Amino acid sequence: MDFRVDRLSRSRLLPNPEEGVRALVERAPKAEAWLDSVTAKLRPTLNLLYAFRRRIATGAIAVFSIWFFVHVMFGANGMIVYRQKKAEYQNLRKEIGGLQQENQRFTQQIDGLENDPKAIEKEAREQLHYVRPGEVIYVAPPPLPPRSNTDSKSAKK
Numbered sequence: 194m195d196f197r198v199d200r201l202s203r204s205r206l207l208p209n210p211e212e213g214v215r216a217l218v219e220r221a222p223k224a225e226a227w228l229d230s231v232t233a234k235l236r237p238t239l240n241l242l243y244a245f246r247r248r249i250a251t252g253a254i255a256v257f258s259i260w261f262f263v264h265v266m267f268g269a270n271g272m273i274v275y276r277q278k279k280a281e282y283q284n285l286r287k288e289i290g291g292l293q294q295e296n297q298r299f300t301q302q303i304d305g306l307e308n309d310p311k312a313i314e315k316e317a318r319e320q321l322h323y324v325r326p327g328e329v330i331y332v333a334p335p336p337l338p339p340r341s342n343t344d345s346k347s348a349k350k
Contacts, residue, residue: 242249266272305312317323324330 264271268274302312306316322330
């Protein structure tokens with residue numbers, strides 16, 4: 194196997210630079226004529242835009258200001274969302290404070306039940322209905338449910 198490369202052919206991949214310049218020079222008058230016609234057509238419009246440039250700029254700034262205001266107020270991180278998040282934060286802080294107070298109360302109750310004999314006796318009497326020897330517990334009967342007017346009328350008839 195022979196992997197040697199023979200001489201490259203003399204074909205040119207790139208065009209001759211003189212030919213490109215010659216084509217450009219030949220097309221230049223046509224391009225200039227086209228540009229002149231487009232300029233002539235656009236000249237009144239460009240003059241009008243130039244005359245009203247301050248009004249156009251003022252209008253663009255006004256539109257941008259309105260868009261910016263709407264974005265700041267109602268956007269994903271706007272003022273309305275901010276106020277909602279702030280209110281939610283304050284509610285959560287209050288809830289955390291209440292839970293911490295409740296936790297503190299339960300901790301004190303547990304500490305009392307572990308160390309204070311009077312607290313242990315109180316819980317035993319209230320929840321387990323324990324009594325000392327010789328004591329008697331009086332329990333009031335539960336209140337009767339109130340009778341409605343329709344029951345009393347049907348009983349009279």
